[in-house]
Amino acid sequence: MTRRVLITGCSSGIGLALARRLAAEGWQVLATLRDTSQPPDVPVGVEFLPLDLADSAVITQLAGRIDRLDALVDNAGYGLVGPFSSYSLAQMQHQLQVNFLGPAQLTQALLPALRRSGGRIVVLSSMAGETGLPFNSFYCASKFALEGWAEALAHELPPQGVQIALVEPGGHRTRFGANQRWGENLHQLHAAEQQLLQGFRALLARRLAQPGKSEAAVVDAVMHLLARKRMPLRTRVGGDAIALRWLKALLPESWAQRLLQSQMRRMLTRPDPRAGGDRGTPS
């Protein structure tokens, strides 16, 4: 029987590349999009389904159409960025809904279909799911939530014949940066936040000026997990994610925290080479 996978968030980036790769390897791919009116180019074997993870009625409806599933990839997500005090309540709720509650609701609704085939769940977390990063507080909160949830399910699900794994990428060049949303209240900041925010914008600009890594390694990691007999709970992808992991594993917690704080502070206070300009202004 052809293996069937559902991947959320396939308009771009990791989800789209994974949908193409799995279809090329003979999987039947159910790929979700928020807007199905202009689907991306994909090979035969990919079927697009509409899904907005902020809409719980649509999640229920989608899951109700699927009776058997060999794999679910909870991939869709976005980053809310900026100082914590700039986030509106609606923005914080939306971030947690799309990155955590929506995927959790979808996974719960698809459990019967996954149990039927002894299926597996791969959750796209992030290095921000293990380490707090400045100006990403709610993105980190949403990914930390995924981590605790999946770690608990790694005890509950195997006796039901279902496996779960987390993939934690570091930075990869997809549409993720362009899709980031900024806090709404950027004009009422404390002076210290204002200053750090300038440093954060400069950091983003420096990163954009460098060649980014493609999503290929993340896709390889998911393919590897799907092919393994037993999936490990966590897979880190990229030098940055792996280095952070080792730093936290090898140093006492207070040392690691002090080192990370001074490193982050240094990155955020490095002068902007384009000083005077405002080209790092969030879109």
Ligand SMILES: NC(=O)c1ccc[n+]([C@@H]2O[C@H](COP(=O)([O-])OP(=O)(O)OC[C@H]3O[C@@H](n4cnc5c(N)ncnc54)[C@H](OP(=O)(O)O)[C@@H]3O)[C@@H](O)[C@H]2O)c1
């Ligand atoms: N790229 C990185 O550096 C990186 C690092 C660590 C973790 N990750 C994680 O990897 C996953 C994929 O990200 P990516 O890098 O491939 O970014 P991407 O190119 O921006 O793709 C994100 C996908 O999520 C979808 N999405 C956003 N909001 C949604 C919603 N409300 N309902 C349903 N789908 C929604 C997007 O659809 P629309 O086009 O409709 O917005 C898009 O298809 C995310 O969970 C992200 O947090 C990425």
